[in-house]
Amino acid sequence: MAQRPTVLFVCVHNAGRSQMAAALLAHHAAGAVEVRSAGSEPAAAVNPAVREVMSEIGIDLSAEKPKRLTTDAVEASDVVITMGCGDACPVFPGKRYLDWELTDPAGRGVEDVRPIRDDIDARVRALLAELVPPIT
Template identity: 65%
Template sequence: MVAKPSVLFVCVHNAGRSQMAAGFLTHLAGADIEVRSAGSAPAESINPAAVEAMAELGIDISDQRPKILTFDAVETSTVVVTMGCGDTCPVFPGVSYRDWILDDPAGMGVEAVRPIRDEIRRRVEELVAELLPTRSRFH
């Protein structure tokens, strides 16, 4: 039996971009992909504009909390998607890395967060298609 893939989304505060990405991946892949998120310097709480933007699409991330990035989380992930954590993201051989250049939604209102959310969704859909090629596309 093939182990299911795991994806770790990493940004600095683990309060916006990585939380939205984790929410989309959980929503789209269900139990077929293990989903993790973390931050190199986690915030105290999740970005309320990110919560609101995701709720508009019927995805509730309000119960999520920023988590600290650990070596173990990186080392045991199939894919690590970084979103602006720079040199603080540990690198391990055998782990596939992606760097998604996205605006940081910190301090933005929901109107400004929506385009970031929509770009994250597009990229997560591509990631699901790559990791679960037998699945149909999500739209």
Template identity: 65%
Template sequence: MSDKPSVLFVCVHNAGRSQMAAGWLTHLAGDRIQVRSAGSAPAESINPAAIAAMREVGIDITAEQPKVLTVEAVEASDVVITMGCGDACPIFPGKRYEDWKLEDPAGQGIDAVRPIRDEIHARIEKLIKELT
């Protein structure tokens, strides 16, 4: 890893879990960690319930857009965290890979998204301690 580690969050639509994770990591780590997110089949827009759940904790992810997963994004990242993208994520030697089993917030209301947001928060705090 370089002096400034980089983390890539990947889920299928890059509209919920990976966007919330990127929002938490950016918010909590500031410029100490480079943050990316992408999806194997990106949605048109961010999940409104994810936006609302993050807004409740003071994090604004409304400016984000789902992005397609590229080989370049994986190559440029030290840590790749998948959240249900299956085999779509390319594997490169020397990268740290984690698969976070998280419920998919797609199509769910804010009451169902809050616990997902909070679980991601706890995992992000642990990740920051490991990387800094």
């Protein structure tokens, strides 16, 4: 793995799960990890409930836009984490692939999106501890 690992989060619309995961990892990693997100069928905008629950914890997604998944993005990443995008993600030898089964926040209100955010946060923190072990 590279000195500064690159993680790509992929979901269908890049409007919910992958946006939250990327923002949380970027926040917790504080520059130690390069973070990307993309979708196999990007939406027009980030889910408003997702923006709200992230704002509650001090992370602003108002400037984020869903991005289309590209082969180049996958190829440039050390770890690719899929979240319900099926077989849309190309597979390259030497990459680490994880599939996180998470509830899709699409069409859900803030009360239902908070536990999804918290689940993603716990997974992101565990991943970060693997990628960049704390200095003891």
